[in-house]
Amino acid sequence: MININKGSKVGIVCCSNGQSKSNKGKIAVLEKILTGVGLIPVFSTFIYERDGVFSGSGMERAKALMDFYHDDEIKAIFDISGGDLANEVLPYLDFDCIAKSSKYFWGYSDLTTILNAIYAQTGMPSVLYQVRNLIYDHADTQIAHFYSTLFDGTHDLYDFDYTFIQGHTLEGIVLGGNIRCLLKLAGTPFWPDMANKVLLLESFGGTVPQMTTYLNQLKQIGVFDKISGIILGTFTQMEEQQCVPSIVELVKHYTGEQLPIIKTNQIGHGSDSKAVIIGSQVYFKN
Numbered sequence: 001m002i003n004i005n006k007g008s009k010v011g012i013v014c015c016s017n018g019q020s021k022s023n024k025g026k027i028a029v030l031e032k033i034l035t036g037v038g039l040i041p042v043f044s045t046f047i048y049e050r051d052g053v054f055s056g057s058g059m060e061r062a063k064a065l066m067d068f069y070h071d072d073e074i075k076a077i078f079d080i081s082g083g084d085l086a087n088e089v090l091p092y093l094d095f096d097c098i099a100k101s102s103k104y105f106w107g108y109s110d111l112t113t114i115l116n117a118i119y120a121q122t123g124m125p126s127v128l129y130q131v132r133n134l135i136y137d138h139a140d141t142q143i144a145h146f147y148s149t150l151f152d153g154t155h156d157l158y159d160f161d162y163t164f165i166q167g168h169t170l171e172g173i174v175l176g177g178n179i180r181c182l183l184k185l186a187g188t189p190f191w192p193d194m195a196n197k198v199l200l201l202e203s204f205g206g207t208v209p210q211m212t213t214y215l216n217q218l219k220q221i222g223v224f225d226k227i228s229g230i231i232l233g234t235f236t237q238m239e240e241q242q243c244v245p246s247i248v249e250l251v252k253h254y255t256g257e258q259l260p261i262i263k264t265n266q267i268g269h270g271s272d273s274k275a276v277i278i279g280s281q282v283y284f285k286n
Contacts, residue, residue: 167260
């Protein structure tokens, strides 16, 4: 259970693509909201684009993240980026330090690489969630759930609706996130052990050809033979375009009919998305 006291300092980083300077107004709104709920946001010096999409080198962005891990006053770390660059920081992270820390790293999309690398290297949990959801069109609900989860110890931010596609129970430690970004870790020391894990998959872009590629890679590296089941989040572009076959049909084609699968529309890139603690035990029952 994540529980942070009011008045706590929290670090704000961009380990993936730097924020466009045109987003400064939105980031200021986020800072105001975080302050309003009782947190003290402390921003990395590597937030905005400096050299193309880079806010700094991989080493610089990693150091900015580790500075927050080393600072005992920082109680949680929120990454407000996404894109393509997050795996560049992985070789420069001090996983021994992260393993000894009680603070959670929060991020989504491309930060799937860091979330799963943290588990692979340390066994520590982290949170699949984009804190910028607090400023978008479901802001009131997101802020309420964020507040009650951090300060009151509820599960409001984590409880999501789901439907069983096949199977009756689903149990295990949940790993994964964005399917494209997760696969960047394949063949590296940062790929987590998938044995008996629940694999969460979601995607923003990509349609049938891209998902077919990703699912084939997961099958070919043996993931579907190891895991205990799958959580399918939203596949934004596929679902908006009502692709045929659907993501559910594609996944069933590669996993077979025995592996438990649930589907939710509340995990992914939507501004109404809930959070999932990567590296935590989950249990679902039909």
